[in-house]
Amino acid sequence: MTDRFGRIIDQLRISVTDRCNLRCRYCMPASGVKLLRNTDILSFEEILDVARAAVGMGITKIRLTGGEPLVRRGVVHLVEKLASIDGLVDLAMTTNGTLLAEHARSVADAGLQRVNISLDTTDPHLYRQMTRCGDIRAVLAGIRAAQAARLHPIKLNCVVGGLLAGSDALSVKEFGRTNGLQVRIIRMMHFERGVFSVVEGGRGGDCRRCNRLRLSSDGSIRPCLFSDVFLSVRRLGPSKSIRLAVAKKPQAGGPCAHQWMYRIGG
């Protein structure tokens, strides 16, 4: 699919849940989160309907996100079904890594090809402070399990800003270098002000080359992270909502209503 600015739209990011086992300060409010009802979250069958329609229209890359995708029960089954879709070339996941030690082998065997793992610091105390409850040892065990399961490449998503100083990013870069992992630096975003930047080491935030659509866990197709446009796949059906999303994709992101990342998966 090509949008009206000549960009090839070939990636769909699918948030499979708004739930997460961490409470990262830049993602979840201190006051806790109002989670969606189960009936508001797309079923696997609904997600597969959207994915099949999207691949039929030119999407070749799918990335599973959350919340934390590995907390969704049966996600391995979804990976297997997605991996069997003809025309899907690349199947990836963005995860906080804390459950990878348990699931890396099974998602790899089911057809997952690669992972991005969130790691904003190598300092165990700051990690717990940033995630409000996380243990960095679980992420490190997850990285080892992903390597053992031959998921490749493994990239580290490192957020910079707020409590996270540049020095933390440097320590993550060094950790990545010594462990053969690519590191992407993501600067804090501000939706209402439309403030975001190009991901260092990635494509995110580069509107001129933007190739993606997003499906949120409650069934909204979003043409752009920094836009208030979203289309309901339950109301419009997968094909029509995807077609309209491409038609309505803005040339660049701008100020928009605040988005909780745990709902749309970044």
Ligand code: SF4
């Ligand atoms: S702000 Fe919107 S157009 Fe720009 S890179 Fe992000 S999703 Fe794409």
